[in-house]
Amino acid sequence: MDVLTKKVLTGDIVSAAKLITRIENNKEDAVKIIKKIFPHTGKTYLIGVTGSPGAGKSTLVSELIGICREKELTVGVIAVDASSPFTGGAVLGDRIRMQKNEGDGVFVRSMATRGNLGGLSKATRDAVYVMDAMGLDVIIIETVGVGQVELEIARMAYTTIVVMAPGMGDSIQAMKAGIMEIGDIFVVNKADRDGVDETTKDINSMLRFASGKDAWRPEIFKTIATKSEGISKLIGGIKRHKEYLTTRGLLKKKAYDKEQLLSLVKDIVEARIFNNKNGEKYFDEYVQKIINREIDPYTASEIIFEKIDL
């Protein structure tokens, strides 16, 4: 086993950071290392924190870190920014704020889009494997923004917390595309502001339809993260959700599903098409033929599939 892999398994932060950078840059050797560390994963508890900008996600994450540290649990934080390059500053600020916690038992890492959004989701998952293999007890994935990729990433977590602030009714509307379904726990943060009851009511009314028979009934908490208020009740909610998943044998299913494996198989297909010496040229020719209406897209895709260099 190489030195980097060994060091990651002993929990070395510098080596883990290096490996995550290789993952972000899509280096081939990163996959080799993931293969080696994977048997050492599966012990961490994964919490997702998502919600609209300005809801106070980072302060809440800081509070969660604090409570974990009090209980001597080690914590990893992955702050994911899938937003456009224009607004890339957000995570950096968050990261600095959270680093006041860093050092003893806390490892904070931010990840941003590098051109391709699909890649971000995969890189985040691999970063989770790295932190899991390091032996961190809890991993918090904080996603900035509310797009489909953020939802996909937030969904990786065993317990997903959706954070809102009072008077953001518009945001609930804007976030309707999926966010109400992924929340196991809802937090109305900044609960000292006006409109906290309306926001709670709004969330409640959108949830009513979501409950199945033995389904988890999402819990709603009011917090003022800047004053550490409401955090221990929130922790109680997280524990109950973990208990719910564990007693029903759902935890392992949450940790790995079909979609993930299918997406890796599709990545191989893509690599095989374009790694072939003439693959790119050949592929482009078909795109051109489609543009010229010499062939239809479905027939073209069938031909390309049959010629994949196995």
Added chain:
Amino acid sequence: MDVLTKKVLTGDIVSAAKLITRIENNKEDAVKIIKKIFPHTGKTYLIGVTGSPGAGKSTLVSELIGICREKELTVGVIAVDASSPFTGGAVLGDRIRMQKNEGDGVFVRSMATRGNLGGLSKATRDAVYVMDAMGLDVIIIETVGVGQVELEIARMAYTTIVVMAPGMGDSIQAMKAGIMEIGDIFVVNKADRDGVDETTKDINSMLRFASGKDAWRPEIFKTIATKSEGISKLIGGIKRHKEYLTTRGLLKKKAYDKEQLLSLVKDIVEARIFNNKNGEKYFDEYVQKIINREIDPYTASEIIFEKIDL
């Protein structure tokens, strides 16, 4: 050539509606018909209209339809709702509003998520082929909501219009994940409301960084769609953008790109894995092995890829 295909090619709305329903339900024969009609596509002009809820997209679309009809252009409208089932009412209301235009030369069709978001994007593209083959001069895709799938769909259009309303500063923030990049034209609708200049300024400041050398410089228009104000200036902007694409040979590239073809090839891979008699069982076994840490996901995906039933 079968009757349905022939009728679609003559512009028959009932047959086209039937075919789009088959596409939505993912019927195999729909693909066969798309293959047949594809050579007859490529003549329409595709306009995307997207933006946050409440910005007045549907009224604006109605106005665009009106102007097209004055010029005796036939119009197809695809209203896409990728939002959660909870809020599925939105499109229906829009559809009814737009149908005041329907009949002579106008075909309105709404499409919603049926379980899988990836499928919505593909179905929308196929619906565009159908309307294109019908001989409609202009197709308008209206997307409700601001998630990643809506962005993906809005991006199909040759000219994409992002609609906002004054005082929705929060929404711009919430929509930052990609929406500023896809807009060729920005519309500040409800321009008789307070805050129109601030919103215009906000848009302008977010655009400044987006301009390349020979790049299209997005235009911003103020409209009051309910009073038909500002619409002809907006049409001028659409024409300039079309001219920009045409003179630079970019129109055909917009109409078909690599990503689309790659995604079809990946769909075939998925179908081959799961259409195989024991495919699903075999695949699930590997998911279970990963959960049990008996194999890592990357190695599992390589094995599955090699055994795809070609």
